[in-house]
Amino acid sequence: MPGMLEIMVQNMVNIPLIQPLVDVLLKIPVINYIVALILWRPIFAVLIIPGLGAIMLVLMIIVWWERKLTARVQWRVGPLEVSRPIGGVMQVMADGMRYFFQEVIVHRNAHAIYFIQLPILAFLPVLLPILLIPAGPVYAIRSDYAIPAIVALIALIPVVIIAMGWASNNRFAYIGAIREAFMYFAYEIPLIFAVLAMMVLYGSGDPFVIVEKQTVPGILLNPVAALTFIIATVMATSRLPFEIPEADQEIAFGPFVEYSGILFGLVMTLAYEKLYLMSLLLTILFLGGWNGIAIPILGDFMPPFWLFLKAFVFMLIISLLRSIYARYRLDQALRIGWSSILAISIISIAISYALVLTGWLP
Amino acid sequence: MKKIKAEKLGLTESVKRHLEAIGVVVGEVIVPSTITIHYPRERRKLPDNFRGLILFDSKACISCFRCAHICPANAIVMEHRIAYFPSIDYAKCIFCHFCVDSCPTGALRPTKIHDFVYKDMDEMVVHSEEMVETPEIVREDSFTVEYVFDGDVQLVKKKEKEELVPEVKPPERPPKVAAALNPENCISCRLCVAACPTFAISAKEEKTKIILEINVDRCTACSICNKICPTSTLGLVDR
Numbered sequence: 147m148p149g150m151l152e153i154m155v156q157n158m159v160n161i162p163l164i165q166p167l168v169d170v171l172l173k174i175p176v177i178n179y180i181v182a183l184i185l186w187r188p189i190f191a192v193l194i195i196p197g198l199g200a201i202m203l204v205l206m207i208i209v210w211w212e213r214k215l216t217a218r219v220q221w222r223v224g225p226l227e228v229s230r231p232i233g234g235v236m237q238v239m240a241d242g243m244r245y246f247f248q249e250v251i252v253h254r255n256a257h258a259i260y261f262i263q264l265p266i267l268a269f270l271p272v273l274l275p276i277l278l279i280p281a282g283p284v285y286a287i288r289s290d291y292a293i294p295a296i297v298a299l300i301a302l303i304p305v306v307i308i309a310m311g312w313a314s315n316n317r318f319a320y321i322g323a324i325r326e327a328f329m330y331f332a333y334e335i336p337l338i339f340a341v342l343a344m345m346v347l348y349g350s351g352d353p354f355v356i357v358e359k360q361t362v363p364g365i366l367l368n369p370v371a372a373l374t375f376i377i378a379t380v381m382a383t384s385r386l387p388f389e390i391p392e393a394d395q396e397i398a399f400g401p402f403v404e405y406s407g408i409l410f411g412l413v414m415t416l417a418y419e420k421l422y423l424m425s426l427l428l429t430i431l432f433l434g435g436w437n438g439i440a441i442p443i444l445g446d447f448m449p450p451f452w453l454f455l456k457a458f459v460f461m462l463i464i465s466l467l468r469s470i471y472a473r474y475r476l477d478q479a480l481r482i483g484w485s486s487i488l489a490i491s492i493i494s495i496a497i498s499y500a501l502v503l504t505g506w507l508p
Numbered sequence: 509m510k511k512i513k514a515e516k517l518g519l520t521e522s523v524k525r526h527l528e529a530i531g532v533v534v535g536e537v538i539v540p541s542t543i544t545i546h547y548p549r550e551r552r553k554l555p556d557n558f559r560g561l562i563l564f565d566s567k568a569c570i571s572c573f574r575c576a577h578i579c580p581a582n583a584i585v586m587e588h589r590i591a592y593f594p595s596i597d598y599a600k601c602i603f604c605h606f607c608v609d610s611c612p613t614g615a616l617r618p619t620k621i622h623d624f625v626y627k628d629m630d631e632m633v634v635h636s637e638e639m640v641e642t643p644e645i646v647r648e649d650s651f652t653v654e655y656v657f658d659g660d661v662q663l664v665k666k667k668e669k670e671e672l673v674p675e676v677k678p679p680e681r682p683p684k685v686a687a688a689l690n691p692e693n694c695i696s697c698r699l700c701v702a703a704c705p706t707f708a709i710s711a712k713e714e715k716t717k718i719i720l721e722i723n724v725d726r727c728t729a730c731s732i733c734n735k736i737c738p739t740s741t742l743g744l745v746d747r
Binding site: 218219221222469470471 | 542546
């Protein structure tokens with residue numbers, strides 16, 4: 147298929163740093179297909195950055211980082227003994243290996259089919275938004291409705307978690323699933339309103355238009371919407387202080403209580419993957435997307451690099467919350483979600499309309 | 509029913525408290541005020557009289573049995589080697605170091621070695637010849653850590669390796685010495701000569717009676733001669 151190779155080569159990611167190597171590899175018969183496929187823009191966006199590869203990198207570092215930060219605040223050491231010279235970063239890999247070789251127990255009362263397939267299915271709503279999140283020239287699908295579609299796809303993740311809680315057929319899992327459902331309604335509406343406010347402000351749902359219009363970062367244009375979005379992110383990824391559905395001291399990881407082995411490994415990372423997606427969305431909406439200092443040698447890799455870096459730094463900062471705040475009760479969180487956060491999300495829409503109507507924004 | 513409500517705070521006050529909490533956490537992340545000692549890589553600075561593993565010097569031992577007598581756990585048994593030397597059963601030892609304190613010649617010495625293991629119970633009975641050499645220690649530490657109790661507890665780290673076998677001065681000899689207090693009682697049995705662990709007593713025959721000579725330099729005032737003498741000839745006098 148010579149035509150296929152040409153199509154891919156024409157639409158390849160151009161990185162001056164590795165271009166000589168790519169040129170050499172493209173002359174080798176079989177490897178040229180692999181290299182061209184990986185560097186093909188849609189595949190590169192989904193598989194490497196900001197897609198699967200970046201997610202894996204984030205998972206590796208953020209879990210370690212969070213454990214390490216919490217440990218330092220609590221006067222412990224945290225993961226260290228695995229790969230001591232680099233401060234125990236490989237601990238996550240070691241945990242992953244352990245999960246992989248541990249027996250997966252499906253208990254008698256569980257709905258075995260759903261119980262096993264749901265953690266795997268959960269990757270669909272995690273990976274599908276990646277298709278729509280562009281990083282400058284590296285993107286898979288460009289659409290005017292990308293932002294609403296991303297929000298809609300991310301909103302599917304709690305449905306999977308609730309289904310997991312149901313399939314586990316355990317009282318803790320059931321309580322966790324119910325809590326997840328309650329929280330879902332509490333944060334999803336303010337989250338959608340905050341996104342809506344930014345879409346009103348920029349007048350488009352296309353990430354390219356949104357990033358282009360952000361000569362001033364969105365967080366300065368509409369800080370209320372940014373605050374709403376950040377609180378909703380914390381709620382949505384069930385992090386402390388809103389770690390209510392999982393609450394390991396109360397209901398022992400809630401919907402995930404019956405999972406073991408690699409299935410637990412999959413569901414445990416779900417919250418972090420969701421956090422990554424929402425950080426990317428936050429970066430595009432509020433932090434200027436892939437705008438950044440130009441680094442010519444990176445070429446097409448530069449926009450995804452900046453997008454990833456901004457999202458990643460946001461994740462690193464949000465990890466601190468675990469050691470600062472205690473967990474809210476469900477009723478407290480619901481009260482906050484339905485009253486003050488909903489109120490400020492509506493205010494943020496008003497601010498956006500005011501900004502647009504007074505013509506502050508070009 | 510009494511309902512407890514959260515304290516009502518104004519906006520500025522609650523924002524201030526949030527910022528304070530965030531500040532504390534950020535500060536702890538940057539410089540954690542932990543007081544944990546990372547043991548194999550750091551060692552706590554121990555005093556020179558730390559009650560650790562006991563070392564033995566067979567040249568100084570006078571077989572006075574005081575260590576065996578005083579041991580509250582009955583861990584010390586005197587075994588016959590050249591003379592009677594102590595063996596310590598570390599399964600029984602409670603590390604009170606009464607033996608070290610009671611040793612009149614400093615033959616038993618304290619060390620700061622507190623991390624030693626044995627493979628089985630039989631091995632825990634350490635004989636005198638095994639106590640002479642300092643055991644081989646795998647040192648992973650490069651820091652010596654010290655707690656400073658000045659207001660808040662603080663941890664002071666120094667990049668130095670501590671010597672685990674401190675130099676201990678042998679105890680001062682008691683200001684007493686054995687002497688023949690009642691020479692007229694002597695029946696020339698020479699039990700004292702045989703019993704003296706430091707060979708300080710010698711007997712010189714003179715016609716029908718013997719004269720006991722006591723080497724004052726060698727005498728440790730252990731009073732074994734005093735106890736063994738059937739006729740209370742010997743006693744202790746001031747030096």
